Amino acid sequence: MRIGIDLGGTKIEGIVLSDDGSEMARRRIATPPGTYDDILVAIRDLVTGLERQVGAPCSVGVGTPGAISPATGLIKNANSTRLIGHPLDHDLERMLGRQIRVANDANCFAVSEATDGAAAGAGIVFGVILGTGVGAGVVIGGRPIAGAQAIAGEWGHNPLPVPFDDERPGPLCYCGRHGCIETWLSGPSLAGQHAALTGHHLDAPGIAAAADAGDLTATALIERYCHRLARSLGTVINVLDPDVIVLGGGVSGIAALYRRIPALWHNFIFSEPAHIRTRLVPPRHGDSSGVRGAAWLWPKSPDPA
Numbered sequence: 001m002r003i004g005i006d007l008g009g010t011k012i013e014g015i016v017l018s019d020d021g022s023e024m025a026r027r028r029i030a031t032p033p034g035t036y037d038d039i040l041v042a043i044r045d046l047v048t049g050l051e052r053q054v055g056a057p058c059s060v061g062v063g064t065p066g067a068i069s070p071a072t073g074l075i076k077n078a079n080s081t082r083l084i085g086h087p088l089d090h091d092l093e094r095m096l097g098r099q100i101r102v103a104n105d106a107n108c109f110a111v112s113e114a115t116d117g118a119a120a121g122a123g124i125v126f127g128v129i130l131g132t133g134v135g136a137g138v139v140i141g142g143r144p145i146a147g148a149q150a151i152a153g154e155w156g157h158n159p160l161p162v163p164f165d166d167e168r169p170g171p172l173c174y175c176g177r178h179g180c181i182e183t184w185l186s187g188p189s190l191a192g193q194h195a196a197l198t199g200h201h202l203d204a205p206g207i208a209a210a211a212d213a214g215d216l217t218a219t220a221l222i223e224r225y226c227h228r229l230a231r232s233l234g235t236v237i238n239v240l241d242p243d244v245i246v247l248g249g250g251v252s253g254i255a256a257l258y259r260r261i262p263a264l265w266h267n268f269i270f271s272e273p274a275h276i277r278t279r280l281v282p283p284r285h286g287d288s289s290g291v292r293g294a295a296w297l298w299p300k301s302p303d304p305a
């Protein structure tokens with residue numbers, strides 16, 4: 001059996017999966033407010049508790065914000081700043097006395113959906129998180145692609161492609177650049193655009209519900225969101241040519257995305273519009289994909305790595 005750990009800023013979730021993907025146990029704890037060492041102890045206790053519950057030793061995979069830098073071996077780019085600058089994988093291996101695998105949380109999402117989710121069986125999968133931030137993971141043949149800088153899939157910090165005049169230079173991003181895809185397509189950005197137009201504060205599902213109820217402002221805003229995401233995914237298709245793109249995160253529940261974006265993205269894809277085979281799909285495992293994908297970092301098939 002395999003344990004997956006999803007390490008978040010407010011909670012740490014652990015799951016045990018059997019070989020067929022059945023959930024054998026699940027525990028969730030609040031992320032301890034103290035030091036980095038307190039987080040390590042909490043993960044160790046979660047793993048030992050889950051193993052006691054299922055009565056067997058398990059492999060351990062961990063999904064984390066940010067990534068382990070191939071250059072330094074230390075966590076970088078994490079919004080949970082207590083992790084930054086620490087060798088999380090080595091520290092956990094020492095505490096747990098075994099080899100573990102650590103991957104970015106968007107990569108874990110993509111692994112989950114590629115293994116037994118909405119993209120099961122697909123060769124090349126691009127798994128997108130549209131949430132507080134915008135990121136993505138690339139999975140080829142069931143394995144996550146980390147990359148030379150461990151930033152494969154971090155297209156949320158590319159500039160919005162084919163910008164209109166009123167989209168230049170775009171909002172300032174925390175990364176220091178203007179007009180990053182994330183600044184246009186994150187959940188908070190969509191809510192902020194709606195609030196700026198209406199004075200009403202709705203989240204992404206609320207805006208979609210308003211559009212469904214006939215609200216013209218919400219309808220136009222979601223259409224514009226779809227156009228921006230179609231432009232952003234078109235450039236991904238030209239580079240990676242994925243079989244399936246899976247959307248996750250809080251914005252991915254908007255049904256219009258799956259109808260409108262494939263009707264728009266052919267304008268930005270270097271291929272005959274009638275023969276675009278890339279599928280755009282909602283996630284199968286929803287909020288559980290992060291923790292399930294962490295477990296699947298140890299895949300079922302014999303592993304050459």
Ligand SMILES: [Zn+2]
Nearest residue numbers: 157173175180
């Ligand atoms: Zn950025």
